[in-house]
Amino acid sequence: xxxxxxxxxxxxxxxxxxxxxxxxxxxxxxxxxxxxxxxxxxxxxxxxxxxxxxxxxxxxxxxxxxxxxxxxxxxxxxxxxxxxxxxxxxxxxxxxxxxxxxxxxxxxxxxxxxxxxxxxxxxxxxxxxxxxxxxxxxxxxxxxxxxxxxxxxxxxxxxxxxxxxxxxxxxxxxxxxxxxxxxxxxxxxxxxxxxxxxxxxxxxxxxxxxxxxxxxxxxxxxxxxxxxxxxxxxxxxxxxxxxxxxxxxxxxxxxxxxxxxxxxxxxxxxxxxxxxxxxxxxxxxxxxxxxxxxxxxxxxxxxxxxxxxxxxxxxxxxxxxxxxxxxxxxxxxxxxxxxx
Amino acid sequence: xxxxxxxxxxxxxxxxxxxxxxxxxxxxxxxxxxxxxxxxxxxxxxxxxxxxxxxxxxxxxxxxxxxxxxxxxxxxxxxxxxxxxxxxxxxxxxxxxxxxxxxxxxxxxxxxxxxxxxxxxxxxxxxxxxxxxxxxxxxxxxxxxxxxxxxxxxxxxxxxxxxxxxxxxxxxxxxxxxxxxxxxxxxxxxxxxxxxxxxxxxxxxxxxxxxxxxxxxxxxxxxxxxxxxxxxxxxxxxxxxxxxxxxxxxxxxxxxxxxxxxxxxxxxxxxxxxxxxxxxxxxxxxxxxxxxxxxxxxxxxxxxxxxxxxxxxxxxxxxxxxxxxxxxxxxxxxxxxxxx
Numbered sequence: 001x002x003x004x005x006x007x008x009x010x011x012x013x014x015x016x017x018x019x020x021x022x023x024x025x026x027x028x029x030x031x032x033x034x035x036x037x038x039x040x041x042x043x044x045x046x047x048x049x050x051x052x053x054x055x056x057x058x059x060x061x062x063x064x065x066x067x068x069x070x071x072x073x074x075x076x077x078x079x080x081x082x083x084x085x086x087x088x089x090x091x092x093x094x095x096x097x098x099x100x101x102x103x104x105x106x107x108x109x110x111x112x113x114x115x116x117x118x119x120x121x122x123x124x125x126x127x128x129x130x131x132x133x134x135x136x137x138x139x140x141x142x143x144x145x146x147x148x149x150x151x152x153x154x155x156x157x158x159x160x161x162x163x164x165x166x167x168x169x170x171x172x173x174x175x176x177x178x179x180x181x182x183x184x185x186x187x188x189x190x191x192x193x194x195x196x197x198x199x200x201x202x203x204x205x206x207x208x209x210x211x212x213x214x215x216x217x218x219x220x221x222x223x224x225x226x227x228x229x230x231x232x233x234x235x236x237x238x239x240x241x242x243x244x245x246x247x248x249x250x251x252x253x254x255x256x257x258x259x260x261x262x263x264x265x266x267x268x269x270x271x272x273x274x275x276x277x278x279x280x281x282x283x284x285x286x287x288x289x290x291x292x293x294x295x296x297x298x299x300x301x302x303x304x305x306x307x308x309x310x311x312x313x314x315x316x317x318x319x320x321x322x323x324x325x326x327x328x329x330x331x332x333x334x335x336x337x338x339x340x
Numbered sequence: 341x342x343x344x345x346x347x348x349x350x351x352x353x354x355x356x357x358x359x360x361x362x363x364x365x366x367x368x369x370x371x372x373x374x375x376x377x378x379x380x381x382x383x384x385x386x387x388x389x390x391x392x393x394x395x396x397x398x399x400x401x402x403x404x405x406x407x408x409x410x411x412x413x414x415x416x417x418x419x420x421x422x423x424x425x426x427x428x429x430x431x432x433x434x435x436x437x438x439x440x441x442x443x444x445x446x447x448x449x450x451x452x453x454x455x456x457x458x459x460x461x462x463x464x465x466x467x468x469x470x471x472x473x474x475x476x477x478x479x480x481x482x483x484x485x486x487x488x489x490x491x492x493x494x495x496x497x498x499x500x501x502x503x504x505x506x507x508x509x510x511x512x513x514x515x516x517x518x519x520x521x522x523x524x525x526x527x528x529x530x531x532x533x534x535x536x537x538x539x540x541x542x543x544x545x546x547x548x549x550x551x552x553x554x555x556x557x558x559x560x561x562x563x564x565x566x567x568x569x570x571x572x573x574x575x576x577x578x579x580x581x582x583x584x585x586x587x588x589x590x591x592x593x594x595x596x597x598x599x600x601x602x603x604x605x606x607x608x609x610x611x612x613x614x615x616x617x618x619x620x621x622x623x624x625x626x627x628x629x630x631x632x633x634x635x636x637x638x639x640x641x642x643x644x645x646x647x648x649x650x651x652x653x654x655x656x657x658x659x660x661x662x663x664x665x666x667x668x669x670x671x672x673x674x675x676x677x678x679x680x
Contacts, residue, residue: 054613232609254609264604269572269594272620273394280612 138166141250146226150175309333478506481590486566490515502674649673
């Protein structure tokens with residue numbers, strides 16, 4: 001079977017400070033013959049996520065650095081086009097870690113690499129967002145770390161993003177007040193008017209943590225029982241003094257510090273005086289939580305009770321620009337690249 | 341029954357920055373008649389603890405500020421000298437929150453205010469230290485928050501202190517490596533030679549977090565699974581980068597920040613990259629843990645397997661100086677004031 005050659009984006013070099021398009025390289029490679037047990041997937045959508053920035057560095061991050069001159073890692077959804085494994089048939093819709101490329105060749109015998117999904121009630125790209133890794137991330141941090149009770153108040157940064165928007169809606173579904181922090185009036189309006197958060201603070205209106213803290217206090221004078229941290233830096237410094245006793249902070253992202261300039265936490269003793277729990281996590285280490293999370297997320301999406309928004313770039317060649325935009329907060333909702 | 345008048349130390353003023361003897365006032369007051377249900381205790385020992393510094397401030401700390409012109413709060417052990425409550429008899433040895441005074445008058449009907457203790461195998465002042473609040477603090481942070489497994493490595497700051505010394509010995513009893521951080525060669529020698537820690541780093545030999553971090557790395561190249569934080573500041577900044585993935589930090593004290601100069605946490609994103617849990621606690625909020633903790637601590641002390649050291653100041657009038665010394669780390673082991 002003859003197929004078009006594969007197009008791939010490799011990590012060409014590691015960024016010094018802020019990454020640029022020059023760190024990536026688009027290449028064209030022939031597709032190898034499928035071996036026994038392998039499956040070929042035509043990737044329809046690639047997911048772009050902040051964690052990829054960490055992988056571009058050599059230093060310590062969540063996991064192994066992305067190797068140079070290899071295909072950038074990334075989650076994908078697509079369709080099986082060729083199969084030499086009994087569990088998969090051409091036409092199957094699948095989600096996996098296909099990477100920044102048009103086709104992926106997957107060793108289907110290895111468990112967990114490829115998962116068939118049902119697109120009857122949930123659109124295929126949602127499996128990269130609300131019913132995928134970002135949704136489960138929101139669910140895990142909220143349900144397993146913050147564990148909010150009805151009547152409590154939860155605040156989330158990057159509230160209009162793929163993770164943040166799910167955090168607030170899942171909190172609302174549990175009878176909590178949900179406060180968002182986002183960048184720009186459009187995003188804030190979306191967060192309150194479309195997603196149903198109780199309030200949203202536009203951090204771009206505030207030059208420092210003190211000013212942002214005052215706005216947060218006006219929105220939630222009762223203080224916060226839970227904070228879902230996607231950003232770090234100024235927002236963390238503004239939220240921390242307003243955490244209630246025994247508050248819980250789920251640390252999911254610290255995008256502001258990725259460029260090699262860590263932003264100090266000004267008042268660590270608040271962790272003691274308010275007896276806070278501050279916990280970092282990555283959802284890939286908690287696979288046991290995925291089935292329960294996906295069940296709730298899938299049901300909420302299928303019934304229209306969990307809303308989400310996508311920013312879709314067209315074509316693999318536009319993935320680097322879309323990724324750089326994501327790091328600067330230019331996306332609005334889950335950032336995807338349409339590959340077909 | 342005629343008794344000597346009571347001597348008490350009151351909080352006379354709130355410190356601006358570093359506290360001084362002028363913040364305290366020694367007064368002499370007549371002892372009131374006992375009412376029905378009350379018990380009079382002659383306090384034998386007063387416990388001095390870092391948490392008292394937080395109570396001297398007006399602002400947010402663990403709890404209510406210490407009111408001005410009232411007897412300073414504090415744990416005491418002593419002997420019942422007069423009782424109008426059926427559960428207590430003159431001669432009973434008791435532990436309670438008698439405050440900075442020679443006699444305390446306790447409403448014994450209120451549960452938890454006064455507890456009879458057995459001094460057959462455990463000396464009376466130990467109920468203010470290894471078998472009291474500091475010991476239970478060590479136990480709770482280690483067992484309930486750090487939850488170390490045999491073979492793991494635990495580091496504790498203020499390792500020669502009442503809490504720190506118990507943390508390391510409890511960790512050793514669980515098959516862990518125990519590393520201490522303490523101030524001065526004498527304290528470090530005590531920590532390793534008498535308490536049996538595997539190593540102890542003298543932070544006074546190190547001018548910054550980087551230098552201290554290198555010494556910690558030499559002592560424990562494997563990194564730390566748990567950190568019991570009694571100090572904050574430079575030590576925290578030195579330990580944090582050496583926490584292993586999924587490490588746990590129990591935050592019990594941040595003495596460096598009490599004078600109104602918070603010391604920032606330089607690299608909060610390490611909480612994310614190493615997926616740490618950082619949890620502040622005060623043991624008074626976990627009364628459910630006390631029986632189990634006291635049972636283990638009492639057994640270890642009675643059988644000589646939990647060692648401790650006391651710094652004893654003589655006479656109530658010397659309590660302020662002893663307390664100021666404690667804040668500067670001049671004590672060596674549990675700081676007590678002998679009142680009789």
